[in-house]
Amino acid sequence: xxxxxxxxxxxxxxxxxxxxxxxxxxxxxxxxxxxxxxxxxxxxxxxxxxxxxxxxxxxxxxxxxxxxxxxxxxxxxxxxxxxxxxxxxxxxxxxxxxxxxxxxxxxxxxxxxxxxxxxxxxxxxxxxxxxxxxxxxxxxxxxxxxxxxxxxxxxxxxxxxxxxxxxxxxxxxxxxxxxxxxxxxxxxxxxxxxxxxxxxxxxxxxxxxxxxxxxxxxxxxxxxxxxxxx
Amino acid sequence: xxxxxxxxxxxxxxxxxxxxxxxxxxxxxxxxxxxxxxxxxxxxxxxxxxxxxxxxxxxxxxxxxxxxxxxxxxxxxxxxxxxxxxxxxxxxxxxxxxxxxxxxxxxxxxxxxxxxxxxxxxxxxxxxxxxxxxxxxxxxxxxxxxxxxxxxxxxxxxxxxxxxxxxxxxxxxxxxxxxxxxxxxxxxxxxxxxxxxxxxxxxxxxxxxxxxxxxxxxxxxxxxxxxxxx
Numbered sequence: 002x003x004x005x006x007x008x009x010x011x012x013x014x015x016x017x018x019x020x021x022x023x024x025x026x027x028x029x030x031x032x033x034x035x036x037x038x039x040x041x042x043x044x045x046x047x048x049x050x051x052x053x054x055x056x057x058x059x060x061x062x063x064x065x066x067x068x069x070x071x072x073x074x075x076x077x078x079x080x081x082x083x084x085x086x087x088x089x090x091x092x093x094x095x096x097x098x099x100x101x102x103x104x105x106x107x108x109x110x111x112x113x114x115x116x117x118x119x120x121x122x123x124x125x126x127x128x129x130x131x132x133x134x135x136x137x138x139x140x141x142x143x144x145x146x147x148x149x150x151x152x153x154x155x156x157x158x159x160x161x162x163x164x165x166x167x168x169x170x171x172x173x174x175x176x177x178x179x180x181x182x183x184x185x186x187x188x189x190x191x192x193x194x195x196x197x198x199x200x201x202x203x204x205x206x207x208x209x210x211x212x213x214x215x216x217x218x219x220x221x222x223x224x225x226x227x228x229x230x231x
Numbered sequence: 232x233x234x235x236x237x238x239x240x241x242x243x244x245x246x247x248x249x250x251x252x253x254x255x256x257x258x259x260x261x262x263x264x265x266x267x268x269x270x271x272x273x274x275x276x277x278x279x280x281x282x283x284x285x286x287x288x289x290x291x292x293x294x295x296x297x298x299x300x301x302x303x304x305x306x307x308x309x310x311x312x313x314x315x316x317x318x319x320x321x322x323x324x325x326x327x328x329x330x331x332x333x334x335x336x337x338x339x340x341x342x343x344x345x346x347x348x349x350x351x352x353x354x355x356x357x358x359x360x361x362x363x364x365x366x367x368x369x370x371x372x373x374x375x376x377x378x379x380x381x382x383x384x385x386x387x388x389x390x391x392x393x394x395x396x397x398x399x400x401x402x403x404x405x406x407x408x409x410x411x412x413x414x415x416x417x418x419x420x421x422x423x424x425x426x427x428x429x430x431x432x433x434x435x436x437x438x439x440x441x442x443x444x445x446x447x448x449x450x451x452x453x454x455x456x457x458x459x460x461x
Contacts, residue, residue, distance in 0.1 A: 047382075048336060059321035066296070067327035074320040090304040091289035097297035106278060152277075 004029045004055040006042065009215040010116050010184065011035070012108055013065035014052040016177035020069050022208035023085060023173065024076040028054075036125040065104055066097075069170055085170050096164040099156075099171035107149050107178045114142040115185050120220050146182060147192060153179075154195035163199075176203040180212055186223030190231065197231075205229055234259045234285040236275065239445040240346050240414065241265070242338055243295035244282040246407035250299050252438035253315060253403065254306040258284075266355040295334055296327075299400055315400050326394040329386075329401035337379050337408045344372040345415050350450050376412060377422055383409075384425035393429075406433040410442055416453030420461065427461075435459055 005021070005028045007014030021028050033042055038049050046053045046063045054062045054071070062071045073086050087093055118134040126132070153175060156163045164171040179200055182188050190197045203209060213227040225231040235251070235258045237244030251258050263272055268279050276283045276293045284292045284301070292301045303316050317323055348364040356362070383405060386393045394401040409430055412418050420427045433439060443457040455461040 048332060062324045063328045064331050067324045067331065070327060071320050071324045090301050094292045094297045094301045097300060098293045101294050101297065102278060
């Protein structure tokens with residue numbers, strides 16, 4: 002069984018967990034505290050970032066996007082060639098653009114701020130004890146989530162799923178990010194009913210079960226977090 | 232002929248120019264000033280980032296990594312399947328890890344700071360005229376470039392090229408970033424002879440010619456920039 006070095010509130014790690022589950026692949030999860038920069042972990046990934054997949058045959062595969070492509074090449078084929086990734090190059094490019102958008106832009110404009118300020122700063126106290134959350138960063142995240150939610154709603158209204166008619170890596174990437182934000186109770190669901198309906202569909206997939214069972218010590222999820230009818 | 236929306240000192244754009252040239256594909260270049268956020272450009276790419284490739288058949292392909300994968304899928308095959316991208320999934324994952332490392336980490340720790348502070352701030356003056364470069368950002372970049380150069384030297388000494396024996400997307404990504412830094416005269420070449428020898432090899436490739444001919448108004452390149460024997 003492959004091993005995934007992850008953190009429950011790392012959206013990139015959640016993305017890989019969703020990809021694995023969609024491909025019907027079981028995995029052993031190893032919790033990492035990315036801020037600790039342990040030598041053993043840096044030997045696996047000199048960048049010190051999550052996630053890292055350890056494949057039984059191929060060894061360490063590093064980074065959410067390389068892992069997703071790797072799993073598609075090694076596991077996806079057995080489910081049919083275009084599960085999660087269409088076969089036409091232009092359609093593949095659109096899936097990759099959107100997966101990068103969510104894992105890059107939504108992460109850096111919203112998820113990263115919220116998880117760092119509300120969770121990691123408390124779990125990883127500095128030399129003088131825990132530092133207090135940066136209110137400006139949290140305000141920026143709360144403002145930015147609104148246009149990301151509208152963009153999801155816009156895409157879904159036109160295409161059914163984010164990159165086209167069928168579910169793809171783009172939906173899993175977006176759902177992984179949104180699920181971390183939702184864990185912290187920071188998604189203004191009332192603002193976009195299309196985005197909400199899309200996330201309700203994503204949440205109902207069997208691949209989402211382990212994500213919805215996540216808890217982080219000292220930071221319980223928002224009350225509606227695991228509720229399929231939120 | 233495809234069209235590439237780019238900026239001469241956008242490393243991600245240079246990466247795609249190198250990939251196109253390695254695949255023997257001619258391209259029409261359209262200069263963009265990414266800070267202008269023109270409506271026409273945002274319609275091509277809502278993220279407002281460079282590069283964007285306009286393929287004659289498939290339309291807009293957005294983002295350096297999706298474009299490289301797209302070109303490999305649509306153009307790479309005619310040169311032999313493993314030009315720039317090996318065929319084994321584990322080797323592909325290593326190429327992708329390193330391309331992401333350079334386009335992400337080297338970009339955000341070095342190239343982005345230097346290009347923004349030394350060039351873009353002057354070309355894109357704020358409401359009160361040009362803002363002065365942030366000395367702390369430039370200092371950080373000058374410190375960070377050293378360990379990136381050592382990492383390149385370390386990989387090359389063990390593998391010949393960055394991700395393995397043969398040249399790959401990883402080498403082109405690293406060379407694109409380094410070439411922007413070198414344009415600004417900010418690579419401390421004396422610090423790593425393996426990295427220097429690798430870059431001399433990269434610079435000598437025909438695909439590099441157009442990169443070495445680049446100039447930006449008001450910012451001429453460092454004197455040794457186009458010199459193959461630097």
